Amino acid sequence: MNSPKRFAMEALVAVLFACFLSTSLFVRQDGASGLVLAHYTSRIVEIAACFLIAFVARGSRINPFRLYQAGAGAFAAYLAFEGCKVLLPPGLFNGQAVLLDACSGFFNGILIACMVLLFARAFCSLPARHALVLIPLSWACSHLVFLGSYLLPPAHVHAVETLLLLASGAGLRLALGHLIPDAAFEGIVAPRRETLAMVPLLKSNRYFSLYFGMLVFPFFYGLMAQICADANISSGLFDVSTEIVGIVILVLLAMSAPLQKSGLDAEGIFVIVLPVFATALLFFPLFWDREVFVSGFIMKCGFLVYTSLMWIHLQRLTSKAPDKCFFFFGIALGLYHLALMAGRFFAYALNAYTVLSDQTIAVAALFAIWLLSMAALVMLFAHRRRREPSAAPTPATSFDAAFARFADEQGLSERERLVTREFARGRTVAHIADELVVSQETVKTHLKRAYAKTGCHSRQDLIDRIDAIAGEKAAG
Numbered sequence: 001m002n003s004p005k006r007f008a009m010e011a012l013v014a015v016l017f018a019c020f021l022s023t024s025l026f027v028r029q030d031g032a033s034g035l036v037l038a039h040y041t042s043r044i045v046e047i048a049a050c051f052l053i054a055f056v057a058r059g060s061r062i063n064p065f066r067l068y069q070a071g072a073g074a075f076a077a078y079l080a081f082e083g084c085k086v087l088l089p090p091g092l093f094n095g096q097a098v099l100l101d102a103c104s105g106f107f108n109g110i111l112i113a114c115m116v117l118l119f120a121r122a123f124c125s126l127p128a129r130h131a132l133v134l135i136p137l138s139w140a141c142s143h144l145v146f147l148g149s150y151l152l153p154p155a156h157v158h159a160v161e162t163l164l165l166l167a168s169g170a171g172l173r174l175a176l177g178h179l180i181p182d183a184a185f186e187g188i189v190a191p192r193r194e195t196l197a198m199v200p201l202l203k204s205n206r207y208f209s210l211y212f213g214m215l216v217f218p219f220f221y222g223l224m225a226q227i228c229a230d231a232n233i234s235s236g237l238f239d240v241s242t243e244i245v246g247i248v249i250l251v252l253l254a255m256s257a258p259l260q261k262s263g264l265d266a267e268g269i270f271v272i273v274l275p276v277f278a279t280a281l282l283f284f285p286l287f288w289d290r291e292v293f294v295s296g297f298i299m300k301c302g303f304l305v306y307t308s309l310m311w312i313h314l315q316r317l318t319s320k321a322p323d324k325c326f327f328f329f330g331i332a333l334g335l336y337h338l339a340l341m342a343g344r345f346f347a348y349a350l351n352a353y354t355v356l357s358d359q360t361i362a363v364a365a366l367f368a369i370w371l372l373s374m375a376a377l378v379m380l381f382a383h384r385r386r387r388e389p390s391a392a393p394t395p396a397t398s399f400d401a402a403f404a405r406f407a408d409e410q411g412l413s414e415r416e417r418l419v420t421r422e423f424a425r426g427r428t429v430a431h432i433a434d435e436l437v438v439s440q441e442t443v444k445t446h447l448k449r450a451y452a453k454t455g456c457h458s459r460q461d462l463i464d465r466i467d468a469i470a471g472e473k474a475a476g
Contacts, residue, residue, distance in 0.1 A: 005178070010179075018145060019168040022145035038105035039105065044109065044341075046112045046113045049110050049113030056326075062188070064121050066188040067118060072169065077107040078111055081100055081104040117333070122172065135312050145164075214332055219340070220299075221237075222341065228296070242296060242300050243300075273306040276298060276299070280295050280302065283298065310336075416446050419432055420450045423447060424459065424463055424466060
């Protein structure tokens with residue numbers, strides 16, 4: 001594909017993603033805080049679908065075009081039930097209305113899960129340096145579209161939301177066809193050569209900040225929004241001024257992306273946003289005045305920055321192996337939306353089923369987030385100190401040259417080269433599995449194949465062979 005056409009497709013993905021994101025914002029205002037059946041059914045099904053897709057992607061490659069067909073089918077069913085609600089007479093008894101809302105929310109949840117993961121797949125097909133710019137711009141444009149919805153009559157908002165979903169879905173199919181080569185298999189799934197490990201989620205400190213942030217930030221964002229809604233206080237999260245500042249911050253983030261040579265890691269994101277959230281809760285409206293919206297203003301800006309950088313980090317993590325995006329994004333977005341909904345439900349339950357006042361709940365939330373922030377920062381800085389390289393690292397130039405010659409002579413595959421090189425450097429199997437995002441069994445399998453090709457039987461044999469080649473080069 002020529003460069004102008006490729007660039008046009010990348011820009012199209014960003015625009016379509018903005019339209020898609022804006023549809024979810026239409027129902028996430030303070031005014032939509034009630035336990036609306038269709039909305040919460042959709043969110044629950046979306047979370048379950050993300051986890052299910054991630055579970056399938058762990059051991060199988062998912063055909064994105066088949067996943068798109070599943071989303072299209074869910075969209076058709078969603079439109080059918082929405083049409084029933086419009087066409088049927090208004091005098092429905094409660095059971096029929098509840099059933100229609102539940103079915104509509106169910107298929108909407110499947111649709112949203114499929115589309116958001118397909119957009120993730122499309123972004124993973126882009127160069128990381130382009131995604132650094134396009135992802136924040138997409139989020140900024142989505143909030144710009146959301147601001148425009150304030151100008152619409154309330155009766156027309158749902159129709160516009162449906163049209164945006166339809167347009168973004170149709171455009172997504174076009175973009176996928178240009179950005180993703182035809183699937184190597186015709187079915188829905190195909191067995192994966194190596195099962196993706198759960199190490200990054202469950203064991204590795206390397207991903208602690210990323211996944212912990214997916215739980216902490218959305219939880220407290222949802223908690224604050226619901227507390228303010230129950231107390232009939234505007235949180236400021238969706239004020240026009242807050243939206244405008246959030247858009248400006250995202251545009252600045254996109255403009256600064258070309259200056260970030262290596263990008264922000266997950267810990268950098270975490271360290272930036274944690275103090276923002278802690279500061280936001282210091283200005284909780286219940287502490288000061290019911291007309292003071294500083295808290296929501298600060299928290300919304302921090303939340304937008306974290307969410308955008310989370311997408312950037314996940315895209316960078318999977319851009320070299322795009323077929324893994326369904327696994328990582330499925331887990332990440334499932335956790336993200338689960339935490340967001342859990343925060344809302346927790347605040348709602350506290351207010352509905354306890355005798356605690358709004359002020360007491362707010363103080364408890366502040367105390368919890370402040371302690372959590374300080375503890376997490378201590379852990380992160382300690383972890384960074386452990387990861388700092390030694391003052392005099394061993395030069396790797398001669399080793400790399402000798403290993404490259406050794407691998408060429410022995411006919412090692414690309415993956416066998418990666419595993420064997422790290423193993424010869426003294427890395428453990430667990431460390432290599434973490435770095436390559438595979439299971440330890442997969443690493444051992446590659447090592448066995450490399451041993452069979454090279455005739456080595458241990459790490460020391462590998463090192464001796466490589467040292468011998470390095471000695472020959474030095475003598476020559």
